[in-house]
Amino acid sequence: MGKVPALWSLCLLLNGFVWLFVMIGSEQPWQKAEAVHSEYYCPWQCLTFVQMWPGSFCVALATRFECVLPKNANSWTIHGLWPSDITACCRYWYLFPSDLTDLMPDLNWHWPSFINLSNFLFWEKEWHKHGTCGGCVETLNSPSKYFRAALDLRTKYNIDSAFQKARIVPSCNCSYQLSSFQAALQPTLGDQYELQYVTDIQERQILVQIKISLSANFSTGCIQSGSHDGSPYKPCQAQENIFYFPPNLENPRDPCP
Ligand SMILES: *[C@@H]1O[C@H](CO)[C@@H](O)[C@H](O)[C@H]1NC(C)=O
Ligand SMILES: *[C@@H]1O[C@H](CO)[C@@H](O)[C@H](O)[C@H]1NC(C)=O
Ligand SMILES: *[C@@H]1O[C@H](CO)[C@@H](O)[C@H](O)[C@H]1NC(C)=O
DSSP, X not given: OOOOOHHHHHXXXXXXXXXXXXXXXXXXXXXXXXXXXXXXXXXXXEEEEEEEOHHHHGGGOOTTXXXXXXXXXXXXXXXXXXXXXXXXXXXXXXXXXXXXXXXXXXXHHHSOOOBSSOHHHHHHHHHHHTGGGGGGXXXXXXXXXXXXXXXXXXXXXXXXXXXXXXXXXXXXXXXXXXXXHHHHHHHHHTTOEEEEEEEOTTOOEEEEEEEEEEETTSOXXXXXXXXXXXXXXXXXXXXXXXXXXXXXXXXXXXXXX
């Protein structure tokens, strides 16, 4: 099984009742226990690395939140790094600002909150919901490794430069075919990724987020079944052109009226 990180082991202990019950309920308890245990040791196969476009984030933002776009909002930012099909693995594994001291300037720049929630509270939410589930692999087994990995992935899978190379620029009055985006992204992202859209009040399809499917070693191409329950973002449709709006700091909820 290799070396199990200490904090991850602690989580297994605290969450241990879950697989104890699976063991008791199975017909061949020890065989089953072995299977369940190794699955529990690292319960996911793919990671989803999610990047967000600030120009359209607030278009579908519920009115109960304030939209707070940073003044420098003109590049793709990180939404999160999500081990697939599992969340909230270890509620006792806390995130402290001191874990992120060295990374703070880069995180503030590339992983900002766009609502009236501090950047740190956003990172803390992502850490509890998703980061704690990464602890079973050596490269993600501490808060600083997890957040640094996300920053490195943003550099490696850089949407801004992929679009620039293909001359895809934000615009209010030009839209793009899905195939143009795909042609621009394919060299960097391969083919296991998803473009997502929101609709504005004029019913236009607007690019908002890109989800890249990665293996545990951070290479592209991990195959997972997409599930879209509850998300306001939907996979982009080829039948209609897609808009890529420039950020509008004065009117972020309706950037191109
Ligand atoms: C965010 O803004 C909304 C709307 O103005 C307000 O109701 C809410 O209390 C604010 N939340 C925080 C955490 O400041
Ligand atoms: C298209 O929009 C850009 C800004 O996004 C503006 O500079 C340009 O003048 C517009 N072109 C037309 C033909 O309206
Ligand atoms: C990364 O992991 C995938 C899936 O396990 C594997 O197919 C691939 O060869 C690995 N890539 C590298 C560079 O190790």
